[in-house]
Amino acid sequence: MRILFITHSFNSLTQRLHYELTVRGHEISIEFDIADSVSEEAVSLFRPDLIIAPFLKRAIPESIWSRYLCLVVHPGIVGDRGPSALDWAIQGGLKEWGVTVLQAEAEMDAGPVWASARFPMRPVRKASIYRNEVTEAALQAVLTAVERKSAADFLPERVPGQAHALMRQADRAIAWSTESSEAIIAKLNAADGFPGVVDELFGQPCHLFDAWPESELKGAPGSLLGRRETAICRATVDGAVWIGHVKRQGGLKLPATMAFPEAYALPELSLADCWKTPAQTWQDIAYEEVAGVGFLSFEFYNGAMSTVQCRRLTEAFLWATGRPTKVIVLRGGSDFWSNGIHLNTIEAAESPSDESWANISAIDDLAEAILRCETQLTVAAVGGNAGAGGCFLARAADFVWVRDGVVLNPHYKNMGNLFGSEFWTYLLPPRVGEEGARAIMRHRLPMSAKEAVELGFYDACLPAPGFTVDIARRAAELAAAPDLAERLVAKQAKRQADEAIKPLSAYRDEELKEMRRNFYGFDPSYHVARYHFVSRSAHSWTPRHLARHRDLDWKIPE
Ligand code: COA
Numbered sequence: 001m002r003i004l005f006i007t008h009s010f011n012s013l014t015q016r017l018h019y020e021l022t023v024r025g026h027e028i029s030i031e032f033d034i035a036d037s038v039s040e041e042a043v044s045l046f047r048p049d050l051i052i053a054p055f056l057k058r059a060i061p062e063s064i065w066s067r068y069l070c071l072v073v074h075p076g077i078v079g080d081r082g083p084s085a086l087d088w089a090i091q092g093g094l095k096e097w098g099v100t101v102l103q104a105e106a107e108m109d110a111g112p113v114w115a116s117a118r119f120p121m122r123p124v125r126k127a128s129i130y131r132n133e134v135t136e137a138a139l140q141a142v143l144t145a146v147e148r149k150s151a152a153d154f155l156p157e158r159v160p161g162q163a164h165a166l167m168r169q170a171d172r173a174i175a176w177s178t179e180s181s182e183a184i185i186a187k188l189n190a191a192d193g194f195p196g197v198v199d200e201l202f203g204q205p206c207h208l209f210d211a212w213p214e215s216e217l218k219g220a221p222g223s224l225l226g227r228r229e230t231a232i233c234r235a236t237v238d239g240a241v242w243i244g245h246v247k248r249q250g251g252l253k254l255p256a257t258m259a260f261p262e263a264y265a266l267p268e269l270s271l272a273d274c275w276k277t278p279a280q281t282w283q284d285i286a287y288e289e290v291a292g293v294g295f296l297s298f299e300f301y302n303g304a305m306s307t308v309q310c311r312r313l314t315e316a317f318l319w320a321t322g323r324p325t326k327v328i329v330l331r332g333g334s335d336f337w338s339n340g341i342h343l344n345t346i347e348a349a350e351s352p353s354d355e356s357w358a359n360i361s362a363i364d365d366l367a368e369a370i371l372r373c374e375t376q377l378t379v380a381a382v383g384g385n386a387g388a389g390g391c392f393l394a395r396a397a398d399f400v401w402v403r404d405g406v407v408l409n410p411h412y413k414n415m416g417n418l419f420g421s422e423f424w425t426y427l428l429p430p431r432v433g434e435e436g437a438r439a440i441m442r443h444r445l446p447m448s449a450k451e452a453v454e455l456g457f458y459d460a461c462l463p464a465p466g467f468t469v470d471i472a473r474r475a476a477e478l479a480a481a482p483d484l485a486e487r488l489v490a491k492q493a494k495r496q497a498d499e500a501i502k503p504l505s506a507y508r509d510e511e512l513k514e515m516r517r518n519f520y521g522f523d524p525s526y527h528v529a530r531y532h533f534v535s536r537s538a539h540s541w542t543p544r545h546l547a548r549h550r551d552l553d554w555k556i557p558e
Contacts, residue, residue: 284298
């Protein structure tokens with residue numbers, strides 16, 4: 001089928017549907033929902049058999065839905081209607097939720113139902129539910145709906161519904177003096193990553209994000225108890241919560257201590273044995289050891305890795321290499337493995353060029369530490385999405401095992417034609433060939449986990465259910481393998497041979513020479529692209545690599 005996506009943006013759900021429908025032989029083109037006239041033009045150029053709206057913020061115009069079958073992905077159960085569907089479900093503490101694919105009509109979310117899927121809720125952030133449960137359920141429901149459309153004899157059913165209102169900040173407001181930590185975290189989770197909860201810190205209005213439970217610290221409800229790295233701890237009636245990110249009025253979403261330097265006057269609540277605390281608390285870098293395997297997790301918000309975070313993670317990694325283990329597994333965070341350098345902290349810096357340079361140098365130091373590790377075999381366990389430099393940083397490990405369903409964006413071009421670093425010029429060609437490396441870099445579209453393994457970019461694609469257990473089992477097997485010592489010797493020999501041909505420093509210098517041009521040169525594309533990315537600027541046109549119907553050689557199908 002020829003399927004047109006009309007969508008607010010090419011977000012991770014849209015990326016996943018794009019890939020899954022393409023591999024099933026459908027021809028997909030995309031138009032961002034900018035103006036009715038633009039969507040109408042896209043429809044007349046593409047003449048789709050079906051229109052899908054994976055992620056819309058407003059209704060499809062009648063001029064389109066009255067002439068074409070338009071299927072809308074609604075992040076709510078059958079009968080649920082209206083905005084803030086997930087927000088209400090999370091804040092209300094519902095145990096089960098779902099996705100419905102329904103036909104667009106005049107009344108929002110009230111059209112006949114083509115397919116639906118349900119899932120159990122987890123007590124996590126909205127963005128996490130969206131990227132995981134909602135995405136899987138939406139995929140299942142969209143595939144069913146597409147099959148039903150092909151079958152031609154399916155009659156979608158009309159169901160009675162209940163419309164709810166847009167959740168306002170008044171509904172989200174936190175009463176620090178009366179509400180429990182659990183209720184406060186539910187409110188913050190329901191608003192994360194957008195729009196956050198309006199509140200005050202240091203007497204200044206701001207939006208709060210990135211909440212974590214604290215099981216030991218206590219204090220006067222609402223008072224600020226202290227800080228740890230980038231997060232601030234605030235007391236509740238029955239304990240405390242950590243706030244990792246905030247957005248000041250007119251500002252960017254930033255690590256809390258960066259948005260409010262006043263936080264540095266608070267007591268520092270550092271962890272006694274950093275990286276190894278079992279208590280429920282805020283800990284962005286954590287380490288545990290099981291059966292000869294060290295597991296290093298880095299729970300960085302949105303997978304963005306600032307200069308300081310890269311340095312701390314390098315320190316943690318080097319510390320882990322000194323442990324009596326055979327294998328180190330780099331686990332990343334629960335939602336993202338890594339999305340590369342931290343574009344928000346760069347944007348907020350006094351000199352974004354200097355901060356970009358510091359950040360890329362720090363992430364390269366981390367990649368180099370992984371590449372130079374001689375004492376253990378290293379595994380990148382990519383259980384969450386990864387983008388740009390994050391995809392190549394994972395490749396610095398000896399093995400990359402990726403969870404099926406993960407969306408990868410292994411290219412830098414979308415960020416103002418960045419050349420990229422993280423040793424991709426060293427890591428990619430031996431695995432995918434020179435032309436393969438160029439193709440990956442040129443390709444601006446997402447890649448699925450399976451595709452990454454088929455290309456030889458990553459090593460294994462493991463089923464989503466049981467991924468964590470599977471990783472632990474495979475890593476333990478590696479650690480216990482009788483040929484481990486030989487493998488380590490072979491790894492060292494390979495590194496030395498590669499170094500003799502061309503030192504790592506030469507790859508790094510060449511890449512950074514290009515990056516210097518991106519950061520400090522005449523062409524401002526990277527700075528412009530970064531500004532629009534961090535400001536979440538609305539799109540004013542659809543990139544040509546997505547809107548295939550706007551290709552110069554596109555012919556109106558007969
Ligand atoms: N720095 C700072 N924030 C980042 C980030 C980065 N490198 N990558 C992602 N984010 C943030 C987004 O701003 C967004 O923030 P929000 O909480 O305000 O919504 C959130 O992560 C989710 O990103 P989003 O783009 O909505 O997710 P997605 O799954 O739809 O898309 C990517 C994933 C990787 C394609 C996209 O986030 C991206 O292009 N990131 C930039 C990667 C990059 O160029 N890194 C720098 C070069 S190494």
